[in-house]
Amino acid sequence: xxxxxxxxxxxxxxxxxxxxxxxxxxxxxxxxxxxxxxxxxxxxxxxxxxxxxxxxxxxxxxxxxxxxxxxxxxxxxxxxxxxxxxxxxxxxxxxxxxxxxxxxxxxxxxxxxxxxxxxxxxxxxxxxxxxxxxxxxxxxxxxxxxxxxxxxxxxxxxxxxxxxxxxxxxxxxxxxxxxxxxxxxxxxxxxxxxxxxxxxxxxxxxxx
Amino acid sequence: xxxxxxxxxxxxxxxxxxxxxxxxxxxxxxxxxxxxxxxxxxxxxxxxxxxxxxxxxxxxxxxxxxxxxxxxxxxxxxxxxxxxxxxxxxxxxxxxxxxxxxxxxxxxxxxxxxxxxxxxxxxxxxxxxxxxxxxxxxxxxxxxxxxxxxxxxxxxxxxxxxxxxxxxxxxxxxxxxxxxxxxxxxxxxxxxxxxxxxxxxxxxxxxx
DNA sequence: ACTTTATTGTGATTTAATTCACAATAAATT
DNA sequence: AATTTATTGTGAATTAAATCACAATAAAGT
Numbered sequence: 394x395x396x397x398x399x400x401x402x403x404x405x406x407x408x409x410x411x412x413x414x415x416x417x418x419x420x421x422x423x424x425x426x427x428x429x430x431x432x433x434x435x436x437x438x439x440x441x442x443x444x445x446x447x448x449x450x451x452x453x454x455x456x457x458x459x460x461x462x463x464x465x466x467x468x469x470x471x472x473x474x475x476x477x478x479x480x481x482x483x484x485x486x487x488x489x490x491x492x493x494x495x496x497x498x499x500x501x502x503x504x505x506x507x508x509x510x511x512x513x514x515x516x517x518x519x520x521x522x523x524x525x526x527x528x529x530x531x532x533x534x535x536x537x538x539x540x541x542x543x544x545x546x547x548x549x550x551x552x553x554x555x556x557x558x559x560x561x562x563x564x565x566x567x568x569x570x571x572x573x574x575x576x577x578x579x580x581x582x583x584x585x586x587x588x589x590x591x592x593x594x595x596x597x598x599x600x601x
Numbered sequence: 602x603x604x605x606x607x608x609x610x611x612x613x614x615x616x617x618x619x620x621x622x623x624x625x626x627x628x629x630x631x632x633x634x635x636x637x638x639x640x641x642x643x644x645x646x647x648x649x650x651x652x653x654x655x656x657x658x659x660x661x662x663x664x665x666x667x668x669x670x671x672x673x674x675x676x677x678x679x680x681x682x683x684x685x686x687x688x689x690x691x692x693x694x695x696x697x698x699x700x701x702x703x704x705x706x707x708x709x710x711x712x713x714x715x716x717x718x719x720x721x722x723x724x725x726x727x728x729x730x731x732x733x734x735x736x737x738x739x740x741x742x743x744x745x746x747x748x749x750x751x752x753x754x755x756x757x758x759x760x761x762x763x764x765x766x767x768x769x770x771x772x773x774x775x776x777x778x779x780x781x782x783x784x785x786x787x788x789x790x791x792x793x794x795x796x797x798x799x800x801x802x803x804x805x806x807x808x809x
Numbered sequence: 810a811c812t813t814t815a816t817t818g819t820g821a822t823t824t825a826a827t828t829c830a831c832a833a834t835a836a837a838t839t
Numbered sequence: 840a841a842t843t844t845a846t847t848g849t850g851a852a853t854t855a856a857a858t859c860a861c862a863a864t865a866a867a868g869t
Contacts, residue, residue: 394804396804397856399856400856402793405792405796406793423815423816425816434858435816436858437858440819440856442818449817451863451866452816452866453816453817468799468800469802469803470796470799474796474799483695483698487692487694491691493791494795497792497795499795536802543700544701561798561801562798563795569639575806576802576805577801577805579794579797583699583702583789584705584707585614587705588676588682588705589610589787590770590771590785591678591682592676593787594745594769596604597784598768598783601783608826631846632846632847642827644848644849648827650847651847651848657846657847658835658836658847660835660837660844660846660847661835661836661847663847810869811868813867813869815865816865817862817864818861818863819862819863820860820861822858822859822860823858824857825855825857827855829851830850832847832848834848835847836844838841838844839843
């Protein structure tokens with residue numbers, strides 16, 4: 394079982410690039426096309442595929458349709474992925490309205506909050522009380538959630554999610570969540586991303 | 602000049618942890634406290650510091666105040682970092698209202714859009730026409746921007762930003778931007794983050 | 810049928826990142 | 840003042856990731 398995060402991210406990128414190529418009418422692709430598309434070397438592409446037992450045709454490259462199928466299978470995205478959001482603030486709202494998820498087979502099923510003013514049981518994506526999360530998650534068999542609450546309530550909301558049966562959290566709160574070790578956490582920390590950018594902008598400035 | 606992205610990200614995390622410790626009243630810290638706080642090894646912490654010439658006191662650990670100063674200097678965040686946003690949709694709105702930036706010394710100065718319905722020249726954070734970006738960026742000497750427009754307009758908006766003098770972009774659009782090579786791009790791709798999470802949730806499920 | 814050409818697949822090699830291990834040493838203790 | 844103890848700082852060793860290099864080979868051309 395390969396658990397190199399960068400490698401898995403590359404698989405996602407290959408998949409995205411392949412969708413584009415397919416939509417342009419392409420049927421086959423070579424390792425160096427894919428490499429150019431996502432900005433790596435051709436041998437990196439082949440090595441990644443090799444690691445997961447994906448093979449193409451010598452001289453003939455890879456068939457896009459079959460590659461997409463294999464990548465979907467590996468990434469566990471061969472069906473629609475249903476997710477919930479903890480928190481119904483501005484970020485949650487932005488995510489609920491983000492059009493990019495649909496075409497990736499990601500569906501946000503509901504958001505949960507503690508503030509009764511936010512509740513909207515009959516909205517297209519309902520906003521429900523936190524206490525209803527467990528029932529919802531269990532009956533809809535949901536495994537993945539987004540944590541989009543302010544820092545102060547974040548660990549508590551995460552614990553609610555774990556108790557409900559969520560096994561993976563995409564965490565936007567700027568702290569390190571404590572999690573059971575059968576659960577996965579991916580952090581998106583915007584402050585750190587911006588700070589990182591500032592560093593590299595300064596580095597480039599000094600260089601040039 | 603160290604350009605290992607993970608290492609720089611760790612420096613930011615150390616800094617965050619140090620703020621917390623300081624706010625709790627701590628004055629000194631040992632490498633293994635920091636290591637625990639951000640989830641790495643103590644020698645990783647010391648090695649990272651050593652790489653940047655940060656030294657502590659043998660037997661005495663590191664003084665938090667001085668560490669914070671040094672980290673701020675390295676990360677180029679010794680002053681307030683002013684940024685703009687391209688796009689004034691839901692995500693931009695969420696970012697403009699995000700309280701976490703202020704305490705990190707990040708200030709969003711303005712957003713820019715092509716849709717006149719979005720304009721709000723006198724709002725606390727003004728929303729201005731794209732054409733005014735260059736003037737604004739030049740006269741405010743801004744170097745960093747967030748790209749929060751839909752995929753179709755993303756490269757165009759990025760080009761506008763580069764033309765205005767922006768040198769670093771935090772990109773939320775799910776594509777690989779073409780950029781001048783004196784400019785830095787950090788990508789935040791939510792689809793990929795979620796897909797990645799799905800993979801690791803599946804891995805953990807098979808393991809357990 | 811034979812030759813050339815283009816591309817894969819992967820073992821070997823290189824490079825980069827992390828961890829180990831311990832000398833150096835400053836503070837605390839006796 | 841000598842001894843013990845705790846911690847840093849870093850070179851050496853290890854591990855992990857990326858790249859190289861080329862044999863294998865399928866298709867195309869002659």
